[in-house]
Amino acid sequence: MRKLILLATLALASAMMPATLATAAPAAPATVEAGPTAAQLLAKTTSCHQISNGKYKTDEDVSSKTVAICDANGAVFWKADMDIDCDGQRTTQCNENTDCCFQDDTAFHQSDGKALNAAKLPYIVVPSSSSIWKYTSSKLKGGGSCAVIYNGKVEYAVIGDTGPSQIIGEASYATAKDLGINPDPSNGGTDSGVTYICFKSSTVSPIENHANAISKGQSLATTFVNNN
Numbered sequence: 001m002r003k004l005i006l007l008a009t010l011a012l013a014s015a016m017m018p019a020t021l022a023t024a025a026p027a028a029p030a031t032v033e034a035g036p037t038a039a040q041l042l043a044k045t046t047s048c049h050q051i052s053n054g055k056y057k058t059d060e061d062v063s064s065k066t067v068a069i070c071d072a073n074g075a076v077f078w079k080a081d082m083d084i085d086c087d088g089q090r091t092t093q094c095n096e097n098t099d100c101c102f103q104d105d106t107a108f109h110q111s112d113g114k115a116l117n118a119a120k121l122p123y124i125v126v127p128s129s130s131s132i133w134k135y136t137s138s139k140l141k142g143g144g145s146c147a148v149i150y151n152g153k154v155e156y157a158v159i160g161d162t163g164p165s166q167i168i169g170e171a172s173y174a175t176a177k178d179l180g181i182n183p184d185p186s187n188g189g190t191d192s193g194v195t196y197i198c199f200k201s202s203t204v205s206p207i208e209n210h211a212n213a214i215s216k217g218q219s220l221a222t223t224f225v226n227n228n
Contacts, residue, residue, distance in 0.1 A: 035156070035218030036225045038149045044228040045070070045077050045195055052133040056168035058191075059083070067168050069133050073227045074220070076138045077197040080169030082150070084176055085125050085161055086185040088115035093173055099185035107162040108142030111206035116160045118172040121208055123160025124148060124196060125172075130165035139200035143207040145217045146198040147224075150179045150190070156217030158204045169194065197224065 052069035058081045067080045086094035088106040096102045106116040106123075116123060124146050126135045135141075144159040148171060155178045163170050171194075173183040182188035199220040204213045 035147075035154065035221040038152045038154050040225050041147060041149055041154065041197060041221060042195060044072065044225055045079070045197065051076070051138070054132050056080070056127060056132060057166055058169045060164070060167060069138070071138070072197075072224070075197050075199045075224050075228075076140070077195060078168060079195050081189065081191050082176060082179075082181055082194045083170040083189045084183055084185045085123075085163070085170050085172050086118045087161060089117040089119075091117060091119040093119040093183070094185065102185075106160055108160055108207060110208045116172070116208065118160075118174065120174055121160065121172060122148075122155055122157040122175040122178055122210060122213070123172045124157050124175065124198075125161045125163040125170035126159055126198075127168050128162045128165040132166070135159075138198075140198050141203065143203045143205065144198055145202040145204050145213060145220055146196060147217055147221050148175060148179065149195040149197070150181060150193055153179050154221075155179050156210075156214045156221075158207055158213050159198065160207070197221070199224065 048068055048070035050068045051071040055065040056067040057065050058067060067078050070077050086099040087103045090104060094102065104115060109115060126140065129135065140159060142159055146157050146159060148155045148157055155175055157171065157175050160172060176183040176188060181190050202220055204216050
């Protein structure tokens, strides 16, 4: 009789065990929403409604002007190279010894008034206003949100500095590094293949908060893909 009772008890415990384990199992993690893929963004930049008065050069030592500013619903974009901007705060990566043209300031500043940190913060450089194009006329401003696409990767950055009025295609050390581009200011960058999409009337606050730049950029990029 005791054997029968023991067997019945074991059978009952075995039957209950899966339900107990299922109840104790941790819940699956919530799905994290992400922005569009590089391919989805690039698909919306295949044609250009040019709004610049002429085109830009990609470097000082080239003669041809090949880069136009293109208008879209909610954004402007251009396709260019990437030179490395190492201006702003002095760091191990960015200083007078690593960059022959180093300047200890940026056009736009952190919330504490300091220059941006090119080695840490992904940002892009827009050309200073000229007869070719005034970035402010396209509702862009310092701290504005941008998506930078290269080799299948998307980096969300801010507008952090201004550059020469006749040249385009420049971003911070951190932007290049995150995209897999050589970030060295003396020999880094890439000659082509970079698409810059900047979203109109956008602001990342504070400008130095990259996490905010990512969340803001993903949301605006989704809207850009849906509306173009």
